[in-house]
Amino acid sequence: MAVRDGFIWLDGELVPWQEAKVHVLTHTLHYGMGVFEGVRAYETATGPAIFRLKEHTDRLFNSAHIMNMKIPFTKDEVNAAQLAAVKSNNLPHAYLRPMVFYGSEGMGLRAHNLKVHLMVAAWEWPAYMSPEALELGIKVRTSSYTRHHVNITMCKAKANGNYINSMLALNEALSGGADEALLLDNEGYVAEGSGENIFVIKDKVLYTPELTSCLDGITRKTIIQLAEERGYTVREKRITRDEIYVADEAFFTGTAAEVTPIRELDGRIIGEGKRGPITEQLQAVYFDLVRGKLDDQYGDWLTYVG
Ligand code: PMP
Structure with a gap:
């Protein structure tokens, strides 16, 4: 480097x-x-x-x-x-x-x-997640590390020191054979991945944790808007890890991770164990719009380098 x-x-x-x-x-x-x-x-x-x-x-x-x-x-x-x-x-x-x-x-x-x-x-950093991960989904493990508490570090800040917690969690997940970690907040509710926000889908409704102890992700905001514009209901609420076990679909969002399907959490297969249809739809729109193919609708979100 x-x-x-x-x-x-x-x-x-x-x-x-x-x-x-x-x-x-x-x-x-x-x-x-x-x-x-x-x-x-x-x-x-x-x-x-x-x-x-x-x-x-x-x-x-x-x-x-x-x-x-x-x-x-x-x-x-x-x-x-x-x-x-x-x-x-x-x-x-x-x-x-x-x-x-x-x-x-x-x-x-x-x-x-x-x-x-x-x-x-x-x-140049073409892919954080492999093409297979974006298509087939990743294996996630609930972390033994708790996500930041709102009164210990400031969760709304993307601060350098906050990432010690992310790295501990990610390394633990990787060494246990998973691809990414799921961090819970200090009360045991789902917070986020090491560098991603999380969404779960049940009966065509999207759920994502409130912003209490996770980063206010820009991809998260984007996906909420894209989903609502396509007629889906999106609810921000407290989520438990077992809600994810029995969800129809789940995915991570982030600038690096883009829209990455989750196929497994803690050894439990989620839904069909592959990228679900709503995840696929939103991922496809996301990829088209970031590559400038939907500029008539979302052109304001791209600043051309020129
Ligand atoms: N949570 C954490 C902890 C992150 O580091 C990131 C990446 N910035 C995200 C969520 C996703 O945020 P964004 O979509 O803005 O990249």
């Missing part, structure tokens, strides 16, 4: 990839107080386009606000930085990583007088 050609946008300018470095005393590296985004640019017939750029930038600013970090750039500048990161690297499609982090001016927990930095990297 460190050694490659191209550019990374750092604090207002495009820096050669190999020179975009920080000091070992970088505050965020020590305590995890930083915020970031995961954004995607898709290949379309008229070049790369960033999906829901404005919403990702808004969430980055909200995350920083929650963490009391002041981003020294405007939203327009951060949007332009993301477009520049894709363009300057000549990427047909890309995963983008904007991150806001503290500098190395001091080490105390007070975090006083620290510089706030912003970087945006972009690279």
